[in-house]
Amino acid sequence: MIYPRVALIGLGLIASSMAHAMRAGGLAGEIVGYAKSAETRAIAKELFCDRVTDSAAEAVKDADLVVLAVPVGAMGAIAAEIGLHLKPGATVTDVGSVKQAVVDAVAPHLPAGVHFIPGHPMAGTEYSGPRSGFATLFQNRWWLLTPSESTDPQALARLRQLIEQMGAKVDTMDVAHHDLVVAVVSHVPHAIAYTMVGVADHMRRVSQSEVIKYSAAGFRDFTRIAASDPTMWRDVFLTNKDAVLDILGRFAEELFVLQRAIRMGDGDHLHAYFTRTRAIRRGIIEAGQDTAAPDFGRAVPTGKEG
Amino acid sequence: MIYPRVALIGLGLIASSMAHAMRAGGLAGEIVGYAKSAETRAIAKELFCDRVTDSAAEAVKDADLVVLAVPVGAMGAIAAEIGLHLKPGATVTDVGSVKQAVVDAVAPHLPAGVHFIPGHPMAGTEYSGPRSGFATLFQNRWWLLTPSESTDPQALARLRQLIEQMGAKVDTMDVAHHDLVVAVVSHVPHAIAYTMVGVADHMRRVSQSEVIKYSAAGFRDFTRIAASDPTMWRDVFLTNKDAVLDILGRFAEELFVLQRAIRMGDGDHLHAYFTRTRAIRRGIIEAGQDTAAPDFGRAVPTGKEG
Numbered sequence: 001m002i003y004p005r006v007a008l009i010g011l012g013l014i015a016s017s018m019a020h021a022m023r024a025g026g027l028a029g030e031i032v033g034y035a036k037s038a039e040t041r042a043i044a045k046e047l048f049c050d051r052v053t054d055s056a057a058e059a060v061k062d063a064d065l066v067v068l069a070v071p072v073g074a075m076g077a078i079a080a081e082i083g084l085h086l087k088p089g090a091t092v093t094d095v096g097s098v099k100q101a102v103v104d105a106v107a108p109h110l111p112a113g114v115h116f117i118p119g120h121p122m123a124g125t126e127y128s129g130p131r132s133g134f135a136t137l138f139q140n141r142w143w144l145l146t147p148s149e150s151t152d153p154q155a156l157a158r159l160r161q162l163i164e165q166m167g168a169k170v171d172t173m174d175v176a177h178h179d180l181v182v183a184v185v186s187h188v189p190h191a192i193a194y195t196m197v198g199v200a201d202h203m204r205r206v207s208q209s210e211v212i213k214y215s216a217a218g219f220r221d222f223t224r225i226a227a228s229d230p231t232m233w234r235d236v237f238l239t240n241k242d243a244v245l246d247i248l249g250r251f252a253e254e255l256f257v258l259q260r261a262i263r264m265g266d267g268d269h270l271h272a273y274f275t276r277t278r279a280i281r282r283g284i285i286e287a288g289q290d291t292a293a294p295d296f297g298r299a300v301p302t303g304k305e306g
Numbered sequence: 307m308i309y310p311r312v313a314l315i316g317l318g319l320i321a322s323s324m325a326h327a328m329r330a331g332g333l334a335g336e337i338v339g340y341a342k343s344a345e346t347r348a349i350a351k352e353l354f355c356d357r358v359t360d361s362a363a364e365a366v367k368d369a370d371l372v373v374l375a376v377p378v379g380a381m382g383a384i385a386a387e388i389g390l391h392l393k394p395g396a397t398v399t400d401v402g403s404v405k406q407a408v409v410d411a412v413a414p415h416l417p418a419g420v421h422f423i424p425g426h427p428m429a430g431t432e433y434s435g436p437r438s439g440f441a442t443l444f445q446n447r448w449w450l451l452t453p454s455e456s457t458d459p460q461a462l463a464r465l466r467q468l469i470e471q472m473g474a475k476v477d478t479m480d481v482a483h484h485d486l487v488v489a490v491v492s493h494v495p496h497a498i499a500y501t502m503v504g505v506a507d508h509m510r511r512v513s514q515s516e517v518i519k520y521s522a523a524g525f526r527d528f529t530r531i532a533a534s535d536p537t538m539w540r541d542v543f544l545t546n547k548d549a550v551l552d553i554l555g556r557f558a559e560e561l562f563v564l565q566r567a568i569r570m571g572d573g574d575h576l577h578a579y580f581t582r583t584r585a586i587r588r589g590i591i592e593a594g595q596d597t598a599a600p601d602f603g604r605a606v607p608t609g610k611e612g
Contacts, residue, residue, distance in 0.1 A: 122520060122522065141522065142522075181512050181516050184506055184512050184525070185512075185516075185520045185521060185525040186523035188502065189502055189523075189524035189525050189527070189528055190524050191561075193524070194583050195564055196495055196498060197586050197587075198582070198583055199494075199553065199557050199560050200491070200586070201582065201583070201586060202556070202560070203490060203556075206483075206491075208586075208589070209593075210487050211490060211491055211586070212586070212593045213448070213593065214428060214487060215590050215593075216428065217428050217492035217495075218491065218493075218531045219490070219491040219495050220590060221527040223586055223587040226580075226584070226587060227584050227587035227588075230584060231577060234576040234577045238571055238576070241568055241569070241571070245565065245568060245569060247505065248561070248565050248568075250505050250508070251501060251502060251505050252558070252561065252562075254508070255497075255501045255558065256558075258497060258500065259551065259558075262544070262547055262551060262554075267540050267544055270539070270543055271537065271540045274500060274534075274540065275536045276504070277503040277529070277532045277533070278533050278534075280506070280507055280517070281432065281529040281532060281533035282533075284521050287515075287518045287519065
């Protein structure tokens with residue numbers, strides 16, 4: 001057992017998966033949960049919490065680890081509510097997809113003697129809510145932590161141990177660098193996927209049923225990443241605005257260069273560009289981040305030549 | 307047996323998969339192959355062709371079905387070469403990802419009495435070449451045919467039978483509509499994926515190794531669709547220019563609206579937009595075009611919440 005008592009604030013996909021994983025590994029003595037919705041609390045009590053409470057303040061009482069697993073936009077209010085009820089020496093972490101905004105919102109409300117170690121599990125599915133969690137969600141996935149120079153090494157080591165025993169791999173990095181990295185590898189790809197799905201939705205000459213029928217030709221991968229929780233993604237874009245706008249600007253420039261090459265019929269440019277991007281794909285396969293199987297490791301093959 | 311003799315011109319992923327599928331189903335009497343490269347011909351002879359020839363003209367001699375499986379940009383030259391050597395009553399089809407450009411390039415070279423039925427198997431992997439084919443590539447995938455009003459119904463029925471027995475589902479549509487549909491579901495998604503991968507490649511502050519390491523957070527799906535054959539994709543964009551530029555223009559407009567909402571901090575707009583795109587995803591799952599499993603049907607889970 002790593003923490004005698006863990007409080008989960010917010011009981012969606014990530015928190016419920018953590019609860020299942022902690023139970024499976026015997027990592028927590030007691031798991032206490034709080035969510036705004038009474039229905040969510042009832043489901044959590046039934047499925048994965050030892051106890052649920054009617055307030056966040058009550059949930060964190062005597063907890064050794066407090067996990068803030070609410071949308072990024074709600075972190076500040078929750079921190080204000082629990083700050084004075086935290087046990088001295090407790091560790092507080094969060095699971096938000098951006099870190100600077102969370103640090104700004106949460107840190108001012110936490111008393112001295114509480115260890116705040118912001119975190120970001122890079123794991124998820126397109127489903128949300130308390131019934132969507134499962135114990136293996138974090139298996140082999142990255143979980144980024146953004147400790148500061150003053151973070152207590154022992155508190156950090158303990159949290160890292162919990163995360164690793166839930167199956168994830170831990171990396172630590174600077175708060176600002178985290179937000180830029182995730183803008184590149186996650187936030188902007190999501191913005192783009194949402195946009196492409198939106199374009200298809202607006203087409204009049206190509207029917208919705210055609211888009212759906214032939215989606216395996218490339219479009220399907222966009223709908224998959226455009227299907228995650230709307231509230232979470234709204235908050236991501238509102239709170240990681242600077243990095244997202246930076247990368248989106250670069251993307252628009254790059255897209256216009258490609259568009260111009262298409263318009264001018266510049267085949268050499270296109271061929272060279274596509275050859276370069278292919279090399280990046282090879283790097284990802286070599287790094288073990290994906291399978292090279294012809295069916296991309298899926299049960300149902302998904303072709304790309306459409 | 308559906309065709310006594312089939313000639314495959316071009317011996318890459320699609321042609322080699324067709325050969326494997328035709329063999330597995332006993333659908334062709336003899337499979338003759340031609341490719342520009344002597345090395346490719348030797349591999350084809352070893353792996354899946356009964357016979358290879360030194361010229362395309364020789365390969366199509368007495369063939370009942372001729373399949374043009376070369377890049378779209380090479381179709382016209384091949385058609386000019388084989389036109390006078392085709393057997394009267396033979397069927398000619400192609401497997402190009404665009405159809406109007408192929409019809410324009412090929413049809414003028416075909417003599418009367420030869421049935422030209424353009425086709426587009428919506429199947430593929432990120433691999434290319436004569437060793438990349440496998441018999442089940444077309445299983446449950448769409449194979450679009452774009453016959454004209456004057457297409458011989460018997461010739462069409464026979465080709466359809468071959469395709470269905472290779473495991474694919476056939477749809478027929480108008481040439482121009484085909485090119486617009488694939489621009490939406492395939493060509494523009496590919497252009498965008500290539501662009502995003504290109505942006506990541508240019509970043510200085512985020513290292514290549516970070517991009518690769520954390521790619522599962524959404525970026526990986528982009529690299530997957532940005533990894534296909536560069537020559538094929540160059541030709542796709544050069545030959546389906548109008549439809550691609552039309553959809554890319556809409557995409558850029560839509561992206562700017564999203565970008566502006568992020569800049570202005572318009573959370574209501576973002577939430578409403580993300581909720582709408584999520585509904586399209588549901589439609590694709592309901593249509594059986596993808597799995598709803600938490601791991602998206604992959605062996606290795608790929609999260610989206612990064």
